[in-house]
């Protein structure tokens with residue numbers, strides 16, 4: 001995987017606490033790409049293209065500056081972090097993100113946008129310690145620790161899960177560069193050069209080997225799957241790679257095969273479509289239903 005730790009800050013817990021309280025009190029609404037997740041998934045825009053407090057869609061800014069939303073006014077500590085730690089001229093969007101008792105299906109981001117995928121840079125910083133909250137990227141599962149600032153390679157296959165209801169509030173700051181993001185650009189993520197500290201050792205949980213027996217057991221879900229539980233099976237399969245050492249994109253290989261073995265052509269077609277939508281190409285604003293047949 002190309003995801004890596006770019007730097008680290010010491011979070012000021014006393015100043016963070018009231019910001020977390022405000023974020024927890026913002027009502028939960030339907031998310032853009034809500035079809036990617038089940039359980040509790042809440043994104044609150046702090047900076048975006050329009051300054052709209054309800055505008056959750058990532059858009060290309062084409063050189064314009066991102067605008068603070070009404071929520072940014074209410075989280076003074078996070079506002080300070082965004083404007084002093086990060087190179088604010090490069091910031092495209094900043095938002096808080098939380099996930100509880102939930103999994104986000106393996107997917108790729110930015111595929112609906114115009115620019116070279118490599119010029120989009122997503123950084124992710126967990127604000128709270130949630131021991132059962134993980135990210136995955138290609139062949140690796142990650143447990144992010146509070147204060148670590150990660151480059152999350154969202155253009156490749158990734159996913160997130162929190163197997164508990166322990167809050168995992170996070171600050172996600174998206175930046176864009178004129179060329180492909182590489183080591184020469186890494187420093188430019190930060191306004192504060194003391195934060196840049198690449199090469200730290202990440203916490204990468206051990207996983208069990210993925211065996212043929214395990215795969216066969218999963219494919220046995222062909223005897224269980226139906227249109228009424230198709231969505232549940234997708235989320236179940238999306239969790240497998242957090243425990244077993246297997247690529248997250250395999251989620252869709254299993255789903256298609258399970259639907260095929262169940263003998264339902266409509267389910268096969270839906271499984272192939274969700275695969276293409278999540279990890280292939282999609283149009284900006286395109287939506288997908290897991291439950292309409």
Ligand SMILES: [Fe+2]
Nearest residue numbers: 107108109154
């Ligand atoms: Fe994503």
